[in-house]
Amino acid sequence: MRQDQFLTVLSRDEALARFETALEARPLEHERVALADALGRVVAVSIAPAIDVPPFDRSVVDGFAVRAADVAAASDTTPVTLRPTGETVACGIAPTRSVEPGTATTIATGGPIPRGADAVVMIEWTDPGEDGAILVRRPVAQGGNLAFAGSDLARGEVILRRGTIVGSREIGLLAACGIGEIEVVRRPKVAVISTGDELVAPGGTLAPAQIFDANGPVVAATVAENGGLPIAWGAVPDDEAKLAAALAEALATCDMVVLSGGTSKGAGDYTARLVAKLGRPGIVAHGVALKPGKPLCLAVCDGKAVVVLPGFPTSALFTFHDFVVPQLRRLAGLPPRPEAVVEATLPVRVPSDLGRTEFVMIALAEGADGATVAHPVFKGSGSISAFAQADGFVEVDALADHLPAGTRASVRLFTPNPKLPDLVIAGSHCVGLEPIADALTDAGLTVRILPLGSMGGVQAAKRGECDVAPLHLLHADSGVWNAPFLDDTLELIEGWRRVQGVVFRKGDARFEGRSAEEAVTAALADPACLMVNRNPGAGTRILLDRLLAGRRPEGWGNQPRSHAAVATAIAGGRADWGLAIEAAARPLGLGFAPLGEEHYDFAVPKARADRPAVIAFRAALSSEPVRAALRALGFRPA
Numbered sequence: 008m009r010q011d012q013f014l015t016v017l018s019r020d021e022a023l024a025r026f027e028t029a030l031e032a033r034p035l036e037h038e039r040v041a042l043a044d045a046l047g048r049v050v051a052v053s054i055a056p057a058i059d060v061p062p063f064d065r066s067v068v069d070g071f072a073v074r075a076a077d078v079a080a081a082s083d084t085t086p087v088t089l090r091p092t093g094e095t096v097a098c099g100i101a102p103t104r105s106v107e108p109g110t111a112t113t114i115a116t117g118g119p120i121p122r123g124a125d126a127v128v129m130i131e132w133t134d135p136g137e138d139g140a141i142l143v144r145r146p147v148a149q150g151g152n153l154a155f156a157g158s159d160l161a162r163g164e165v166i167l168r169r170g171t172i173v174g175s176r177e178i179g180l181l182a183a184c185g186i187g188e189i190e191v192v193r194r195p196k197v198a199v200i201s202t203g204d205e206l207v208a209p210g211g212t213l214a215p216a217q218i219f220d221a222n223g224p225v226v227a228a229t230v231a232e233n234g235g236l237p238i239a240w241g242a243v244p245d246d247e248a249k250l251a252a253a254l255a256e257a258l259a260t261c262d263m264v265v266l267s268g269g270t271s272k273g274a275g276d277y278t279a280r281l282v283a284k285l286g287r288p289g290i291v292a293h294g295v296a297l298k299p300g301k302p303l304c305l306a307v308c309d310g311k312a313v314v315v316l317p318g319f320p321t322s323a324l325f326t327f328h329d330f331v332v333p334q335l336r337r338l339a340g341l342p343p344r345p346e347a348v349v350e351a352t353l354p355v356r357v358p359s360d361l362g363r364t365e366f367v368m369i370a371l372a373e374g375a376d377g378a379t380v381a382h383p384v385f386k387g388s389g390s391i392s393a394f395a396q397a398d399g400f401v402e403v404d405a406l407a408d409h410l411p412a413g414t415r416a417s418v419r420l421f422t423p424n425p426k427l428p429d430l431v432i433a434g435s436h437c438v439g440l441e442p443i444a445d446a447l448t449d450a451g452l453t454v455r456i457l458p459l460g461s462m463g464g465v466q467a468a469k470r471g472e473c474d475v476a477p478l479h480l481l482h483a484d485s486g487v488w489n490a491p492f493l494d495d496t497l498e499l500i501e502g503w504r505r506v507q508g509v510v511f512r513k514g515d516a517r518f519e520g521r522s523a524e525e526a527v528t529a530a531l532a533d534p535a536c537l538m539v540n541r542n543p544g545a546g547t548r549i550l551l552d553r554l555l556a557g558r559r560p561e562g563w564g565n566q567p568r569s570h571a572a573v574a575t576a577i578a579g580g581r582a583d584w585g586l587a588i589e590a591a592a593r594p595l596g597l598g599f600a601p602l603g604e605e606h607y608d609f610a611v612p613k614a615r616a617d618r619p620a621v622i623a624f625r626a627a628l629s630s631e632p633v634r635a636a637l638r639a640l641g642f643r644p645a
Contacts, residue, residue, distance in 0.1 A: 015294065018405070019364050022292035022305060023330060029291050029307035034340035035193040035262065042181055048191035049234065049340040050171040055164055056184035059157030064120040068152045071111040071133060071141055072096070072124035075149040086134070086142040096121060111141050120153055127152035160184065170340060192340035194236040198257035199227045202250060202268040202278060203318065206242035222267035222316070222323050229324070233332050234339030235263070247277050258285055262338060263311060265331065268318035282306050282313050296405055298365040300326040325366050347423035349399070350415055351381035354472050357410040359403040368397035369418050370457060372431040375471025375614065381418050382433070382457055382472070396455070398425045428455035430620035433473035434464020435546055436569060437607055438590060439503055440477065442636035446627040452620050458568060460544035465492055468610045474621050476610040477502070479546035483553070488606035498616065500609040500625065501645035503637050507550060508601040510577055510592045511584045518584060523602035527554050530584050538562035539573050539582035546605070551586050590641045
């Protein structure tokens, strides 16, 4: 079958300009909603009340409505005596008797001011006299302690202008004016369609080679965050007729259609061909010089946007925020999404592809000198967790092939004013960190864990870019764990012991019943035996390199960044053996030949040792609940 290639790949700016010109997004028509349904909506027509607020003169204290002239000479030594009118005015009670000279009416806060009164004396300034008389001990000025009609809002005064987003305060304002319905901009209905036979709705059961649909829910949530009404279509299988029917119905019933998947070149790629037939002018961009996001397809069909996002989550989210959100907010009558930027230093070199604008996700932390450090989150366009771990992103220009270490970069934030974490743990990752992080979270501290590998964590600690660096490195010459890799700026905190070993599928005769060394020898003797490696800088990789002694068997280039990934590759048959900790092999029912116990410890910059979060980390590590959790995971606390 023939493969459709991308159309001409455009720059990001040209693709966006074509899309905006063809769409000409403007706020949608108005609709009338009840006050109870107005929260979060955009006011379409400026609102002015038909009444004054308050609608009558009223008291702002408990006391007595009086004529100010009657009590002008009142004092503690010469109180003024007033006669009660015999009426008590409270909220909701209209006065029927006037306040004549020398008289006073008992009044509660919020009560209407009776005729003749021009002030209210606080009850604290009075005493009871003989025969029910009222003794006033202080004077009060005209207008004192009362709110005149319209003093809060005057009839006809605009209280909410068009374009205002209705929040709880605005709801209170409208309610005080007696407004039960308002005109708002209609929310754009956005059809959210995922495509692919491999997709399963969250909560379902995965078959082999299937994945859960993450794009659909996250795109729908982003639509709602930006004023739209998401219409979840679910996952449409790779069937041209079914997808064509879904597209036709979505375009007819919604204001915008957003798909994910099916934009890259390939024999099964017919999504773009179907989109091109939906209406004029059709596809305005298919292929944008972005990383991630090159396969993006932008179309305008008879005045409605139809967008086909790349299938990988990171690519889909970046392109959706960059290209679609501005148009969606215009349709919803919302202002542009507020953008916050912070300057931060990149601690490591960030490579990039020449010729493509690249967005690199960033996790922020505090550096040694108090300046903000921007740790790149390298997880690839297939990662969904990277968004949860990142605070924002930096842009690498299409004309640059990298950003050097030490670059001061502008980080565009996902949310304004992010809080830097109280504790940054950067280095080798282990599930044993989770009970510690839970304990610190329960104590009100925020924790960020960056999986940089043992050597990456040690380097970050030496540069003062993290608080704690987990490591498990065996010094080849001395046979000592971890301590030889530290300098005098770092101190070592003992963590726990965990068992590394050769992981394999149970029943494999090449490994079953053999020691780790024997298992490796058997694997190297069989050219068909496929290994799974680890990433450079990982402590496990150093052990593997010693075992292999320079040999590179089949699978050596497969270098995932975690023990769990090694175990999953073996359990799924993508590899036959690898090195990982027992805690990763055990849940998957894999065979395990122990190589030996390793020390998983922590390097802490001495300059940060007195920080409250580091002290709390030490306390959590030594606490019995955490030690019990570590033992339950199969580790031995030091």
